[in-house]
Amino acid sequence: MTRPSSLRPDLIDAALASVRKLGTPLWLYEANLIRERAGQLAMFDCVRYAQKANSNTHVLRLLRSLGVFVDAVSLGEIERALVAGYDPHSPAHEIVFTADIIDEATLQRVVELGIPVNCGSPDMLRQIGQKAKGHPVWLRINPGFGHGHSRKTNTGGPSSKHGIWHEEFEDSLRLVDEYGLTLIGLHMHIGSGVDYAHLHKVCDAMLDAVRRADRPLQAISAGGGLSLPYKAGEPEIDIAEYHAAWDRTRREAEAITGGPVRLELEPGRYLVGNAGILIAEVRAVKKVADKHFVLIDAGFSDLARPAMYGSHHDIAFVTAAGEPVAGPETPIAVAGPLCESGDVFTQQEGGFVEFREMPLPKTGDFAILRDAGAYGATMSSNYNSRPLAPEVMLDGGALTVIRKRQSIAQLLALEEGAGPL
Numbered sequence: 205m206t207r208p209s210s211l212r213p214d215l216i217d218a219a220l221a222s223v224r225k226l227g228t229p230l231w232l233y234e235a236n237l238i239r240e241r242a243g244q245l246a247m248f249d250c251v252r253y254a255q256k257a258n259s260n261t262h263v264l265r266l267l268r269s270l271g272v273f274v275d276a277v278s279l280g281e282i283e284r285a286l287v288a289g290y291d292p293h294s295p296a297h298e299i300v301f302t303a304d305i306i307d308e309a310t311l312q313r314v315v316e317l318g319i320p321v322n323c324g325s326p327d328m329l330r331q332i333g334q335k336a337k338g339h340p341v342w343l344r345i346n347p348g349f350g351h352g353h354s355r356k357t358n359t360g361g362p363s364s365k366h367g368i369w370h371e372e373f374e375d376s377l378r379l380v381d382e383y384g385l386t387l388i389g390l391h392m393h394i395g396s397g398v399d400y401a402h403l404h405k406v407c408d409a410m411l412d413a414v415r416r417a418d419r420p421l422q423a424i425s426a427g428g429g430l431s432l433p434y435k436a437g438e439p440e441i442d443i444a445e446y447h448a449a450w451d452r453t454r455r456e457a458e459a460i461t462g463g464p465v466r467l468e469l470e471p472g473r474y475l476v477g478n479a480g481i482l483i484a485e486v487r488a489v490k491k492v493a494d495k496h497f498v499l500i501d502a503g504f505s506d507l508a509r510p511a512m513y514g515s516h517h518d519i520a521f522v523t524a525a526g527e528p529v530a531g532p533e534t535p536i537a538v539a540g541p542l543c544e545s546g547d548v549f550t551q552q553e554g555g556f557v558e559f560r561e562m563p564l565p566k567t568g569d570f571a572i573l574r575d576a577g578a579y580g581a582t583m584s585s586n587y588n589s590r591p592l593a594p595e596v597m598l599d600g601g602a603l604t605v606i607r608k609r610q611s612i613a614q615l616l617a618l619e620e621g622a623g624p625l
């Protein structure tokens with residue numbers, strides 16, 4: 205499968221039907237594409253969705269119905285998983301909490317619910333151990349190298365804050381023993397955006413850790429980071445090859461530990477990234493020198509990825525009647541409404557504005573930003589006091605509002621009734 209270069213007419217119809225009811229900007233997700241992605245990963249023993257990519261409880265419910273478990277990185281994400289019906293008490297541990305620190309409120313909650321904690325620092329092990337002897341834990345190891353689509357998504361190596369530094373692994377195992385914690389497994393996530401050279405390095409590092417742990421393990425986790433095509437014609441990653449490398453690693457881990465070892469995968473973007481679009485209205489078309497800026501009513505307060513990482517999102521313009529905007533191609537930058545020069549959707553890492561050759565839209569047309577299902581709505585903010593945009597799910601031709609638009613009154617509510625401390 206390669207990502208289609210043009211938008212399907214039924215998706216454009218669904219987008220326009222949604223904005224007619226709810227206005228712009230608006231997120232639209234396709235349930236079928238999420239199902240398809242989950243199906244592609246079925247060869248893993250356990251797919252644990254990194255919900256930071258898209259934590260809408262309806263997305264979680266859909267993934268739960270497909271047998272996908274969940275990872276949470278905050279108390280809020282634990283509560284979302286519970287609302288979506290995940291059972292923290294199931295023997296298979298449907299919810300795992302992964303982080304490099306744990307605050308008191310979250311510690312209280314994971315202990316109360318028996319949620320395993322994937323620990324990224326020795327201090328976390330001490331804090332959990334002091335609170336709850338025997339609590340189930342994973343160890344997230346930084347193997348000393350990493351890789352990512354941006355420096356900001358590289359989660360391994362000596363410049364990363366994530367995981368237990370490989371040289372502290374033995375000390376961490378001693379803490380597990382000292383506090384009588386139950387070690388479930390070992391976890392490595394070196395960053396977002398897989399390449400195969402790193403894949404084999406991580407598999408080797410995992411086996412090295414399994415040997416050094418020198419004890420039975422229930423599971424190993426390959427982390428997430430599977431990349432997605434964001435541009436037309438970009439290849440899909442080869443899941444069979446990815447699985448084969450990890451399956452071999454699992455078998456060798458079984459030979460070392462002498463018992464069965466479950467193979468977990470923790471993808472975020474792979475499950476939801478291509479399944480979402482952001483729809484905004486063109487509100488101004490400006491000539492600047494010999495080029496054009498098309499200004500739309502969504503900003504980096506909605507989709508932060510281009511401003512944060514220089515990420516590429518394909519953009520298509522359609523008319524209010526749903527026809528693709530046609531005409532001669534001309535250099536266009538697409539930007540938002542925020543009072544910030546970095547509020548540009550067509551930019552490269554470092555903030556260099558990119559002009560793309562596209563037919564010029566007019567005000568009242570719509571811009572569709574593609575592949576925005578992962579790290580879109582979850583990274584939105586209220587910057588410039590702009591309310592969060594609504595989310596809609598398209599499933600079998602039916603459209604369901606899965607999050608309403610935030611109101612300005614809701615946004616101001618926390619500041620009401622100010623009083624002495």
Ligand code: LLP
Pocket residue numbers: 254257302357359393395396397427428429430470471472473474509578579
């Ligand atoms: N597991 C762990 C421990 C992680 O830290 C992450 C992502 C994942 C799994 C899922 O990674 P994925 O499969 O989605 O690549 N906001 C950035 C990505 C940050 C990822 C943070 N951790 C972006 O928009 O590209």
